[in-house]
Amino acid sequence: MSLNKDSKAILVIYIQIVLCLFLALAYGFLSPYYLPTAKPVKTGLPKISDKLVLVLMDGMRKDFAFDPKLMPNTYRLSQEGASGISKTSSFPITIAAMRALASGVPYSARDILYNYQRTKTVTKTDNGKVRFTNKYALDESIDSIFQAAKKDGRKTVLSGDDIWINCYGSAISEAILAKADADTPHGTTDDSDVHKGALSFLAEADFDILIIHYQSLDRTGHNYTPLSSKYRKKALEVDRYIAELEEKLPPNTTLFIFSDHGQSDEGWHGKLDNPPPIVTEPPFIFAKSNIAKIQNLSVEQIDFAPTLAFLLGLPIPVQSEGIAIEKIFNLSEKEKADLLLANLKSHTNYIEQLQSNTKVNIKLPNSQVQSKYQTGDFSQVISLARKELNNINQLVELKTKFNLSPFTKAYLLLSLLVFLLLIVTSKTETIPWLVLAISLSSGLVAALGGSIFLFGSLL
Numbered sequence: 193m194s195l196n197k198d199s200k201a202i203l204v205i206y207i208q209i210v211l212c213l214f215l216a217l218a219y220g221f222l223s224p225y226y227l228p229t230a231k232p233v234k235t236g237l238p239k240i241s242d243k244l245v246l247v248l249m250d251g252m253r254k255d256f257a258f259d260p261k262l263m264p265n266t267y268r269l270s271q272e273g274a275s276g277i278s279k280t281s282s283f284p285i286t287i288a289a290m291r292a293l294a295s296g297v298p299y300s301a302r303d304i305l306y307n308y309q310r311t312k313t314v315t316k317t318d319n320g321k322v323r324f325t326n327k328y329a330l331d332e333s334i335d336s337i338f339q340a341a342k343k344d345g346r347k348t349v350l351s352g353d354d355i356w357i358n359c360y361g362s363a364i365s366e367a368i369l370a371k372a373d374a375d376t377p378h379g380t381t382d383d384s385d386v387h388k389g390a391l392s393f394l395a396e397a398d399f400d401i402l403i404i405h406y407q408s409l410d411r412t413g414h415n416y417t418p419l420s421s422k423y424r425k426k427a428l429e430v431d432r433y434i435a436e437l438e439e440k441l442p443p444n445t446t447l448f449i450f451s452d453h454g455q456s457d458e459g460w461h462g463k464l465d466n467p468p469p470i471v472t473e474p475p476f477i478f479a480k481s482n483i484a485k486i487q488n489l490s491v492e493q494i495d496f497a498p499t500l501a502f503l504l505g506l507p508i509p510v511q512s513e514g515i516a517i518e519k520i521f522n523l524s525e526k527e528k529a530d531l532l533l534a535n536l537k538s539h540t541n542y543i544e545q546l547q548s549n550t551k552v553n554i555k556l557p558n559s560q561v562q563s564k565y566q567t568g569d570f571s572q573v574i575s576l577a578r579k580e581l582n583n584i585n586q587l588v589e590l591k592t593k594f595n596l597s598p599f600t601k602a603y604l605l606l607s608l609l610v611f612l613l614l615i616v617t618s619k620t621e622t623i624p625w626l627v628l629a630i631s632l633s634s635g636l637v638a639a640l641g642g643s644i645f646l647f648g649s650l651l
């Protein structure tokens with residue numbers, strides 16, 4: 193059978209569609225399965241602090257946070273409390289860090305696409321705050337510390353970017369939103385309003401969790417690079433904000449300062465499939481109430497979710513894959529062992545619910561932790577529990593990794609180029625419109641996915 197020119201073009205388009213679908217699958221648009229109906233278990237442990245002030249310093253690099261000359265207050269807090277780096281759990285972008293932090297679940301490529309379709313309904317109140325009535329937050333099918341807090345009758349408030357609302361919706365009960373700045377291509381470089389909002393929330397002290405999101409450092413880095421004098425100046429400014437927050441903290445409140453991702457010397461997040469450590473190892477600091485003095489910790493961003501749950505005495509978000517950072521707390525070895533045991537119980541509980549509600553079949557190995565606990569050797573219990581938690585994570589392959597081979601990258605790029613060439617050179621009037629529409633839309637999906645992986649970041 194011989195094909196004429198148009199039939200050949202259609203055939204190539206069909207092949208492209210198959211390729212695009214294959215690539216879409218390969219690149220994680222099919223994210224790992226999470227059981228949305230799973231119920232968390234109570235840890236049975238008392239809360240460690242009454243309140244949490246959570247400060248996101250967007251795009252802060254570790255070499256800045258831990259340098260007494262560049263950020264004196266941040267550095268001082270890092271030495272007084274617990275500090276280190278937290279490895280980004282999937283992509284080094286803001287929303288991925290937010291997901292990891294509060295849910296203990298890594299962010300997938302599918303989530304990126306999904307999140308860009310979010311809409312929300314905002315109602316303004318007279319006092320300049322806003323409330324949200326949107327039904328569809330990004331993570332409504334995934335548990336979080338904010339949802340756990342809400343269920344427990346506690347209140348989470350926000351001063352900062354509305355990206356938090358996209359993610360956590362009505363779990364955040366009140367907010368003062370950052371204003372967009374039309375003069376800069378990367379959003380606002382002025383956090384004075386966000387800081388003012390944060391101070392007003394602190395003055396009222398009517399919250400259990402206060403989220404503060406300073407964006408100016410990230411935006412300044414994107415505009416002028418982290419090596420610029422402007423970034424240095426901005427770092428000092430945000431550092432001053434930290435000292436002002438510290439002064440106004442309510443009693444028995446833990447201050448948690450963290451960065452979602454670093455920034456390359458060129459002012460970007462790096463290529464998302466292979467970013468440098470300055471991007472993927474952003475700094476974190478726990479300070480003030482009930483926090484131990486310990487430095488140079490190395491954790492994963494997903495580990496914050498169980499840690500913050502223990503801090504506030506909330507159930508661990510049920511789908512969380514994180515392992516609590518017990519070292520940061522001023523607790524006895526036995527109390528720390530209890531945290532890890534509760535963490536293990538939460539993990540096991542979720543796996544059991546997965547097994548009874550889905551076709552997933554995972555054979556959990558016998559746990560040795562309980563018998564070790566009886567011997568009273570609690571530091572052994574801690575390390576054994578950590579090992580078992582890691583084993584469970586590996587066993588169910590909960591971790592999502594995006595290490596693409598050079599071949600796969602070349603394949604994606606090439607198929608995109610062929611596709612684009614075909615669209616440009618085809619006589620569109622001779623190609624059935626449906627085929628064209630399907631190939632265009634699948635091409636867009638592949639192009640967006642491809643650009644995320646190959647050419648850097650969106651946020």
Ligand SMILES: [Zn+2]
Binds near residue numbers: 250286410452453
């Ligand atoms: Zn960011």
